[in-house]
Amino acid sequence: MPYSIGQVAEKTGLSTYTLRYYDREGLMPFVGRNAAGRREFTDDNLDFIDLITCLKATGMQLSEIRKFVDLAMQGDATLETRLNIFKQQRQAVQKQIEQSQKYLAKLDYKVRFFEAACDAGCEAAVSGDCDIPDAPIVIDDSLRVNRAKVSGR
Incomplete structure (x- = not known):
């Protein structure tokens, strides 16, 4: 059963605009057209x-994807070349x-750091080494801010 471009957009999560763009860019030469000229x-x-989407999402440029599509359209004679493309993309x-x-790891450290700073009432009371993500966070109690003073209580 053939699908319309709208149905494909719904199934893939890509917009019809993106699908048309991919087609114009030569990424979908395999898509047929009906008697009215509409993509099927x-x-x-x-x-x-889905493979094109995967390659794009993993950082492959459209020009590289087009080369891959061209190779795929050539069939089995390009198997090793396509295998190498996937190996490189995997790396x-x-x-x-x-x-x-x-x-x-750095974000995890910063979350711990700022949780400690919130607990201490200021950043100045907190120390640690963000280049060592598992480094302990130390609070200097003498620099803690009295929350009652800060809030005016």
């Missing part, structure tokens, strides 16, 4: 669009994950 998508097309995603984990 198949389940296999949806799978390929790129692995690096993104590692960097994101470092950012997450």
Whole structure:
């Protein structure tokens, strides 16, 4: 059963504008057209669009995706080349994950730091080393702010 562009947009979460743009950019040469010239998508097309979405979401440029699509359209003669593309993209995603984990560790540290600062009533009372994410957060009790004074009580 063929799907209209609106149905594909609904199924994929991509806008009809994005789908048309991808088609104009040569990312969907596999999509057929009916007698009226309207795009008709198949389940296999949806799978390929999902792959395009994955590649884009992992940072691959549209020009690189277009090259991949061109290779896929050539068939089995390009299997090794396509395998290498996926291996390279996998490495790129692995690096993104590692960097994101470092950012997450820093954010976790900052959450602990600012929770301690809120508890102490000021940042000056709090110390730690954000370059060591698991470093302990230390509160200097002599620098704590008396909340009653701050709130005017």
